[in-house]
Amino acid sequence: MRLRALLDSDALGLRLLGGEDELDRSVRGVMTTDLRDPSRYLSGGELVLTGLAWRRDAADSEPFVRILVAAGVAALAAGEAELGTVPDDLVVACARHRLPLFAVNESVAFATVTEHVVRQVSGERAGDLAAVVDRHRRMMTSGPAGGGPDVVLDLLGSDLDLRAWVLSSTGRAIAGSNLSGPALPAEVRATLAAEHLAASRAGRRGPYRATVDGTAYSLFPIHGWGHRPAASGGGRGSTVASRDVRETVLSDWLLAVEADAGDWPDERLDLLRGVAQLIAVERDRRDAARTVRRRLAQEVLELVQTGAASAEIAARLRVAAPVLLPGLGAAPHWQVVVARVEWDEVGGRPAGPSAEEVRGTRAGEIDGGPVAQTLLEEILVAPPPSSSDRGHPQSSGPDQSDRIAVAHTGEEAIALVPLPAVSAEHDGSESGLHAEALLEAVRGPLSAGLSDDGRLTLGVSAAVHSAEGLRGALEEARHARRVAAARPGRVCAAGHQELASHVLLLPFVPDDVRRAFTARLLDPLRDYDRRHRAELIPTLEAFLDCDGSWTRCANRLHLHVNTLRYRVGRIEQLTGRDLSRLEDKLDFFLALRMS
Incomplete structure (x- = not known):
C-alpha cells in the first residue's frame, strides 16, 4: 500500500504533519515501539507507531529520526496521548530527514492502525494472500469460538502449505496446526527455543534459521505488547515492548515454521510477520487473564x-x-x-x-x-x-x-x-x-x-x-x-x-573461608593424584559415602581391602587427619561439598 492511502481512512483519523512529497512511498509492514533505538527490529518499509515514551527532551528527536531513516522505514506515526500534541522538535527532525510524519489521535488505538495496515498490505499480494490474513484476523478476534492460534496455523497449513507451531520461550507447545502432522518432540521444541533465545540475545534480526535433525526451521519472534500501556490510543492492544531486551527475550513467544525462509520473497516474509503480530494479540489476552x-x-x-x-x-x-x-x-x-x-x-x-x-x-x-x-x-x-496428582486427573x-x-x-x-x-x-x-x-x-x-x-x-x-x-x-x-x-x-x-x-x-560461609578450608584439606590429595594417578579423592568420597565401611567401600571401588587401607593411610599421612575420628570425617565431608 501507499502512504497516502492512510489518509483516506476515516477510521484511522491520521493527520499529516510533514512529508507531503513522500506519500507515494510503499508500506510493507508496521511496528509499534517506544525503544530509543528500535533498529534491530526494523527491516525497512515499515510504518513505525510510537507513543513518544522514548522522548525526554527536545534533543532526543533528532537521533531517533536518524535511526529510523537509516533503517529505511516508510513513515513515522506519533501518538498524542502522552504529550497532548506531537512536539515541534520531532516535526522539524522529520522534515530535515524527509521522513513523513503522521499524528495519531488519542482516541485511536495503535492496534487499529496495525490491523488496517496488515490487512491493506496483504491485499496487494499475489495468490490471494489477503484472504488468508483476513481470515486469520477474524479468527483471532472472534472470541473463544474462533479457535485462537490453532486456527491461524491450520490456515497457514491449508492455504500456504506451511507446517507451523507456536512455542513459548522455554519450548512449551502453545499451539500447533492440526495439519502439521505429529507434534514436535520435546527435544526439538527445546532446541528451537534455545536457538531463538540465543539469536535474540546476539542481536540478530529475525526470522532466525535453525536446523534440527536435518530439518530446517524458520523462527519468527512474537513480541508481547502487553508490558505496559502505550502512550497513544487508549484502546486495548495499544501497547509496546519498551523493556530491556534481556527481559523481553525471556518472555517472547516464537512462531516456528518448518521451512527455510532464507530464499523467501519479501511478500511471504511480511505475511508471516503479520501472522506473528496477530498471534501476539492472543498472547496479550492470556496475559490479561492472569x-x-x-x-x-x-x-x-x-x-x-x-x-x-x-x-x-x-x-x-x-x-x-x-x-x-x-x-x-x-x-x-x-x-x-x-x-x-x-x-x-x-x-x-x-x-x-x-x-x-x-x-x-x-x-x-x-x-x-x-x-x-x-x-x-x-x-x-x-x-x-507429581504425587499429588494421583487420583486427581488433570481433565477433572x-x-x-x-x-x-x-x-x-x-x-x-x-x-x-x-x-x-x-x-x-x-x-x-x-x-x-x-x-x-x-x-x-x-x-x-x-x-x-x-x-x-x-x-x-x-x-x-x-x-x-x-x-x-x-x-x-x-x-x-x-x-x-x-x-x-x-x-x-x-x-x-x-x-x-x-x-x-x-x-x-x-x-x-564466606568464599575466601571456603576456598582456604578446602585447599588445606584437599589440595595435598589433588597434587598427589596428579603426580601418581592414585585416585585418592574418589577413594575418599566413596569411603565417606559408605560410612567408613571397609568391605562396602572396597566392593564399590572393586579393590582389595588391603589396597583400600593403603589409600586411606596415604590420605591420612598427606593431610595429618585420622579417618577413624568423627570430627575429621565431618571436615572431609564438608570440604568435598564445598569444592
Whole structure:
C-alpha cells in the first residue's frame, strides 16, 4: 500500500504533519515501539507507531529520526496521548530527514492502525494472500469460538502449505496446526527455543534459521505488547515492548515454521510477520487473564509478610481456592515457589542494543521481579506430574495455566501453588512440585536466554495444609532458593528436601573461608593424584559415602581391602587427619561439598 492511502481512512483519523512529497512511498509492514533505538527490529518499509515514551527532551528527536531513516522505514506515526500534541522538535527532525510524519489521535488505538495496515498490505499480494490474513484476523478476534492460534496455523497449513507451531520461550507447545502432522518432540521444541533465545540475545534480526535433525526451521519472534500501556490510543492492544531486551527475550513467544525462509520473497516474509503480530494479540489476552490470579497471590503474600492473623490469611485462601481449582470441592494444600533473576552488573552488557540504549538505564539495573514473575508463570504452566496428582486427573480440573498465582516483591517472584488435598492415608510428605523436575525441561532454553550475564534461581517449599504453615513455607522456599544460588550454573533450583543442616550452612560461609578450608584439606590429595594417578579423592568420597565401611567401600571401588587401607593411610599421612575420628570425617565431608 501507499502512504497516502492512510489518509483516506476515516477510521484511522491520521493527520499529516510533514512529508507531503513522500506519500507515494510503499508500506510493507508496521511496528509499534517506544525503544530509543528500535533498529534491530526494523527491516525497512515499515510504518513505525510510537507513543513518544522514548522522548525526554527536545534533543532526543533528532537521533531517533536518524535511526529510523537509516533503517529505511516508510513513515513515522506519533501518538498524542502522552504529550497532548506531537512536539515541534520531532516535526522539524522529520522534515530535515524527509521522513513523513503522521499524528495519531488519542482516541485511536495503535492496534487499529496495525490491523488496517496488515490487512491493506496483504491485499496487494499475489495468490490471494489477503484472504488468508483476513481470515486469520477474524479468527483471532472472534472470541473463544474462533479457535485462537490453532486456527491461524491450520490456515497457514491449508492455504500456504506451511507446517507451523507456536512455542513459548522455554519450548512449551502453545499451539500447533492440526495439519502439521505429529507434534514436535520435546527435544526439538527445546532446541528451537534455545536457538531463538540465543539469536535474540546476539542481536540478530529475525526470522532466525535453525536446523534440527536435518530439518530446517524458520523462527519468527512474537513480541508481547502487553508490558505496559502505550502512550497513544487508549484502546486495548495499544501497547509496546519498551523493556530491556534481556527481559523481553525471556518472555517472547516464537512462531516456528518448518521451512527455510532464507530464499523467501519479501511478500511471504511480511505475511508471516503479520501472522506473528496477530498471534501476539492472543498472547496479550492470556496475559490479561492472569491478572486476577496475580492479584490474589499478591494479597495473600502481603498478609503473610506483614504478620496478619492466620484466620485472615485462611479467609483469603478460601477466596483463592475456587478461582484456582474450581469444581474440586475440597480445600487444597498449598506450596510456595520462590524465583529470582539476577544480571551481572560488570561485563553484563548484552549483545546488540545495550540496556542503556534500549531504556536509558545502566546494565544491571533491570527490575528483576517482573522478569522472574513471567518466567515462573511459564515454568509452572505445565509442571511434570507429581504425587499429588494421583487420583486427581488433570481433565477433572481447569487448564494448568489457570492454576498459577504468582506475585512479585522486590527482586523476587513468589508463586502460590494449590494442590488438591491428598487422601487421608497419605502423609503428604512427598506431595507437590519438585525443584529439579520443574527445571529439567527448561534449563537448556533458559540458559541460552540468560546467556553469560544472567542467572535464574528457584526454591520450592514442602506442601502445607493450613494458613498457619504458609509463613514457614515462604521462608523455607527462600532458604532453598539461597541454597540454589550458591551452586554453579545459570539455572539452578533446590527443594525443601535439601535443607539439611550442612546445606543450610554452607552457602553462607564466606568464599575466601571456603576456598582456604578446602585447599588445606584437599589440595595435598589433588597434587598427589596428579603426580601418581592414585585416585585418592574418589577413594575418599566413596569411603565417606559408605560410612567408613571397609568391605562396602572396597566392593564399590572393586579393590582389595588391603589396597583400600593403603589409600586411606596415604590420605591420612598427606593431610595429618585420622579417618577413624568423627570430627575429621565431618571436615572431609564438608570440604568435598564445598569444592
